[in-house]
Amino acid sequence: MIKTSINILTKCPFTADPKSRLGDLLTKDERTFISKHMILNILNETREIKDTSINLWVYPNYNHIFFKNIFLDYKINLVSQIGNTLNERMSNCILSESRKSQNIILVGSDIPSLNKNIILMAMEFLEKNNYVVGPSRDGGFYLFGLKLFNEDSLDLIKNNEFIQIKNLLDSLGESYKVLQTLKDIDIKEDLLFI
Numbered sequence: 001m002i003k004t005s006i007n008i009l010t011k012c013p014f015t016a017d018p019k020s021r022l023g024d025l026l027t028k029d030e031r032t033f034i035s036k037h038m039i040l041n042i043l044n045e046t047r048e049i050k051d052t053s054i055n056l057w058v059y060p061n062y063n064h065i066f067f068k069n070i071f072l073d074y075k076i077n078l079v080s081q082i083g084n085t086l087n088e089r090m091s092n093c094i095l096s097e098s099r100k101s102q103n104i105i106l107v108g109s110d111i112p113s114l115n116k117n118i119i120l121m122a123m124e125f126l127e128k129n130n131y132v133v134g135p136s137r138d139g140g141f142y143l144f145g146l147k148l149f150n151e152d153s154l155d156l157i158k159n160n161e162f163i164q165i166k167n168l169l170d171s172l173g174e175s176y177k178v179l180q181t182l183k184d185i186d187i188k189e190d191l192l193f194i
Contacts, residue, residue, distance in 0.1 A: 004123055005053040005101035006046055007093050009081065010039050010109035014064045019110075036066065039109045043074050045116045052123075053101060057081045057093055090144075090157045098149035105132075105145040106157075110184045114142060118179060131169060131176035135162035137183045 011018055013035035022031055039056075046054050054074070058067060059081040071078050079096075083089040090106060097104045103126045107114060118134070125132040126147045134143030141162045146153050152172055159165050169176045 002053045002101045003051060004103040004105065004126070005055060005097045006049065006119065007055045007057055007097060007104065007106045008039075008042055008046070008109050009057045009059075009086075009090065009093065009106060011035070011059050012061065012064055012067070013039070014066065015060060035110070038112060039070075041112060042107065042109050042114060043070065043076070045114065046119065047074055049116060049119060049123075053077065055079055055093075055097070057089070059089060087158050087160070091154050094146070094149060094153055094157070103145065103147050104149065105143065107134075107143045108184055111136070111142045111182050113182050118143070118182075122179060125177035125179075129175040129177050131156070131174055132179060133162060133165055133169075133176065134179035135181045137181055139163070140184070141165065142182050142184055143179060 013032040017028070018035035019026070019031040026034070043056070054076040056062070056067070056070065056076055057079045061080045062078040067078055070076070081089040082092045093106060094104055103123065105119065105122055105126075107119070114134075122132045122134070122143055122145045126145050130147050132143070132145040133141050136142045139161050144157060152174070156165050156168055159168065166178070
Protein backbone atom coordinates (compact mmCIF):
# COMPACT_ATOMS: atom_id res chain seq x y z
CA MET A 1 0.00 0.00 0.00
CA ILE A 2 1.29 3.45 -0.94
CA LYS A 3 1.65 5.77 2.03
CA THR A 4 0.27 8.93 0.35
CA SER A 5 -1.62 9.69 -2.83
CA ILE A 6 -1.88 13.26 -4.03
CA ASN A 7 -4.95 13.77 -6.18
CA ILE A 8 -5.30 16.85 -8.34
CA LEU A 9 -8.86 17.51 -9.51
CA THR A 10 -9.28 19.55 -12.67
CA LYS A 11 -11.61 20.22 -15.57
CA CYS A 12 -10.36 19.60 -19.09
CA PRO A 13 -9.62 23.09 -20.47
CA PHE A 14 -10.69 21.94 -23.95
CA THR A 15 -13.84 19.84 -23.54
CA ALA A 16 -15.30 21.62 -20.51
CA ASP A 17 -16.01 25.34 -20.40
CA PRO A 18 -13.01 26.44 -18.32
CA LYS A 19 -13.45 29.18 -15.75
CA SER A 20 -16.89 30.08 -17.12
CA ARG A 21 -17.43 32.72 -14.40
CA LEU A 22 -14.59 34.69 -15.99
CA GLY A 23 -16.46 34.73 -19.31
CA ASP A 24 -17.43 38.40 -19.06
CA LEU A 25 -13.75 39.35 -18.73
CA LEU A 26 -11.80 36.77 -20.76
CA THR A 27 -12.39 34.95 -24.03
CA LYS A 28 -12.67 31.15 -24.05
CA ASP A 29 -9.13 30.93 -25.48
CA GLU A 30 -7.79 33.12 -22.67
CA ARG A 31 -9.60 31.03 -20.05
CA THR A 32 -8.25 27.84 -21.66
CA PHE A 33 -4.74 29.33 -21.56
CA ILE A 34 -5.04 30.21 -17.85
CA SER A 35 -6.50 26.79 -17.01
CA LYS A 36 -3.70 24.95 -18.85
CA HIS A 37 -1.03 26.92 -17.03
CA MET A 38 -2.61 26.42 -13.61
CA ILE A 39 -2.65 22.65 -14.25
CA LEU A 40 1.01 22.72 -15.28
CA ASN A 41 1.85 24.87 -12.26
CA ILE A 42 0.48 22.36 -9.73
CA LEU A 43 2.10 19.47 -11.62
CA ASN A 44 5.46 21.24 -11.42
CA GLU A 45 4.96 21.75 -7.69
CA THR A 46 4.12 18.08 -7.07
CA ARG A 47 6.63 16.42 -9.39
CA GLU A 48 9.46 16.58 -6.83
CA ILE A 49 7.46 15.13 -3.95
CA LYS A 50 8.95 11.69 -3.37
CA ASP A 51 7.35 8.40 -2.34
CA THR A 52 3.82 9.36 -3.34
CA SER A 53 1.38 8.49 -6.07
CA ILE A 54 0.39 11.57 -8.08
CA ASN A 55 -2.99 11.34 -9.82
CA LEU A 56 -4.57 13.90 -12.13
CA TRP A 57 -8.36 13.43 -12.03
CA VAL A 58 -9.86 15.09 -15.12
CA TYR A 59 -13.49 16.01 -15.77
CA PRO A 60 -15.07 14.91 -18.04
CA ASN A 61 -12.08 12.93 -19.41
CA TYR A 62 -8.41 13.11 -20.31
CA ASN A 63 -8.63 12.18 -24.02
CA HIS A 64 -7.13 15.46 -25.28
CA ILE A 65 -3.51 15.46 -26.55
CA PHE A 66 -2.69 17.99 -23.79
CA PHE A 67 -3.16 15.24 -21.19
CA LYS A 68 -1.32 12.62 -23.24
CA ASN A 69 1.68 14.98 -23.24
CA ILE A 70 1.29 15.51 -19.49
CA PHE A 71 1.35 11.75 -18.99
CA LEU A 72 4.60 11.48 -20.97
CA ASP A 73 6.25 14.53 -19.38
CA TYR A 74 5.23 14.05 -15.75
CA LYS A 75 4.82 10.25 -15.48
CA ILE A 76 1.64 10.58 -13.41
CA ASN A 77 -1.61 8.66 -13.36
CA LEU A 78 -4.46 10.09 -15.43
CA VAL A 79 -7.97 9.28 -14.23
CA SER A 80 -11.40 10.40 -15.46
CA GLN A 81 -13.56 11.84 -12.70
CA ILE A 82 -16.74 9.86 -12.06
CA GLY A 83 -19.94 11.51 -10.84
CA ASN A 84 -22.45 14.20 -11.69
CA THR A 85 -21.41 16.73 -9.04
CA LEU A 86 -18.08 17.83 -7.62
CA ASN A 87 -18.95 16.18 -4.30
CA GLU A 88 -19.69 12.87 -6.04
CA ARG A 89 -16.43 13.09 -7.97
CA MET A 90 -14.42 13.84 -4.81
CA SER A 91 -16.14 10.95 -3.00
CA ASN A 92 -15.32 8.57 -5.83
CA CYS A 93 -11.72 9.73 -5.79
CA ILE A 94 -11.43 9.11 -2.04
CA LEU A 95 -13.10 5.70 -2.29
CA SER A 96 -10.80 4.64 -5.12
CA GLU A 97 -7.62 5.86 -3.43
CA SER A 98 -8.56 4.42 -0.02
CA ARG A 99 -7.99 0.95 -1.50
CA LYS A 100 -4.41 1.85 -2.45
CA SER A 101 -3.15 4.52 -0.05
CA GLN A 102 -3.05 5.18 3.66
CA ASN A 103 -3.11 8.97 3.35
CA ILE A 104 -5.16 10.74 0.69
CA ILE A 105 -4.78 14.39 -0.30
CA LEU A 106 -7.15 16.15 -2.72
CA VAL A 107 -6.27 19.53 -4.24
CA GLY A 108 -7.75 21.74 -6.91
CA SER A 109 -5.79 22.83 -9.96
CA ASP A 110 -6.85 26.48 -9.78
CA ILE A 111 -4.83 27.64 -6.76
CA PRO A 112 -1.79 29.53 -8.17
CA SER A 113 -0.16 29.99 -4.76
CA LEU A 114 -0.43 26.31 -3.75
CA ASN A 115 3.12 25.02 -3.67
CA LYS A 116 5.18 21.97 -2.81
CA ASN A 117 5.93 23.21 0.72
CA ILE A 118 2.23 23.53 1.60
CA ILE A 119 1.55 20.02 0.29
CA LEU A 120 4.54 18.66 2.24
CA MET A 121 3.17 20.38 5.35
CA ALA A 122 -0.20 18.69 4.77
CA MET A 123 1.58 15.34 4.50
CA GLU A 124 3.46 16.04 7.73
CA PHE A 125 0.23 17.01 9.53
CA LEU A 126 -1.32 13.68 8.49
CA GLU A 127 1.44 11.85 10.36
CA LYS A 128 -0.15 12.90 13.68
CA ASN A 129 -3.70 13.92 12.71
CA ASN A 130 -6.62 12.26 10.95
CA TYR A 131 -7.43 15.23 8.71
CA VAL A 132 -5.92 18.36 7.22
CA VAL A 133 -7.88 21.13 5.48
CA GLY A 134 -6.70 24.12 3.47
CA PRO A 135 -9.34 26.87 3.51
CA SER A 136 -9.80 29.15 0.52
CA ARG A 137 -10.63 32.85 0.75
CA ASP A 138 -14.08 32.29 -0.75
CA GLY A 139 -15.11 30.14 2.23
CA GLY A 140 -14.48 26.78 0.55
CA PHE A 141 -11.35 24.67 0.65
CA TYR A 142 -8.44 24.06 -1.73
CA LEU A 143 -7.00 21.00 0.01
CA PHE A 144 -8.57 18.12 1.91
CA GLY A 145 -6.44 15.37 3.36
CA LEU A 146 -7.29 12.32 5.41
CA LYS A 147 -5.62 9.37 7.04
CA LEU A 148 -7.29 5.97 7.17
CA PHE A 149 -10.58 6.39 5.31
CA ASN A 150 -13.92 5.95 7.11
CA GLU A 151 -17.55 6.84 6.31
CA ASP A 152 -17.23 10.20 8.11
CA SER A 153 -14.70 11.22 5.43
CA LEU A 154 -17.41 11.26 2.78
CA ASP A 155 -19.78 13.24 5.02
CA LEU A 156 -17.09 15.87 5.48
CA ILE A 157 -16.61 16.62 1.80
CA LYS A 158 -20.37 16.94 1.24
CA ASN A 159 -19.84 20.32 2.87
CA ASN A 160 -18.46 22.78 0.37
CA GLU A 161 -17.67 25.32 3.07
CA PHE A 162 -14.61 25.18 5.27
CA ILE A 163 -16.48 26.29 8.40
CA GLN A 164 -18.95 23.41 8.02
CA ILE A 165 -16.09 20.93 7.70
CA LYS A 166 -14.37 22.43 10.75
CA ASN A 167 -17.57 22.29 12.81
CA LEU A 168 -18.19 18.66 11.83
CA LEU A 169 -14.60 17.68 12.68
CA ASP A 170 -14.99 19.37 16.08
CA SER A 171 -18.31 17.61 16.76
CA LEU A 172 -16.76 14.23 15.83
CA GLY A 173 -13.77 14.88 18.08
CA GLU A 174 -11.38 14.22 15.19
CA SER A 175 -7.77 15.38 15.21
CA TYR A 176 -7.06 17.82 12.40
CA LYS A 177 -4.86 20.70 11.30
CA VAL A 178 -5.72 23.76 9.24
CA LEU A 179 -3.35 25.09 6.60
CA GLN A 180 -2.95 28.72 5.59
CA THR A 181 -5.77 30.33 3.65
CA LEU A 182 -5.20 30.60 -0.12
CA LYS A 183 -7.16 31.98 -3.06
CA ASP A 184 -8.58 29.98 -5.92
CA ILE A 185 -9.38 31.57 -9.27
CA ASP A 186 -13.12 31.66 -9.97
CA ILE A 187 -14.18 35.26 -10.61
CA LYS A 188 -12.49 38.35 -12.03
CA GLU A 189 -11.70 39.77 -8.57
CA ASP A 190 -9.69 36.61 -7.88
CA LEU A 191 -7.24 37.55 -10.63
CA LEU A 192 -6.01 40.38 -8.39
CA PHE A 193 -4.46 37.76 -6.08
CA ILE A 194 -2.28 36.11 -8.74
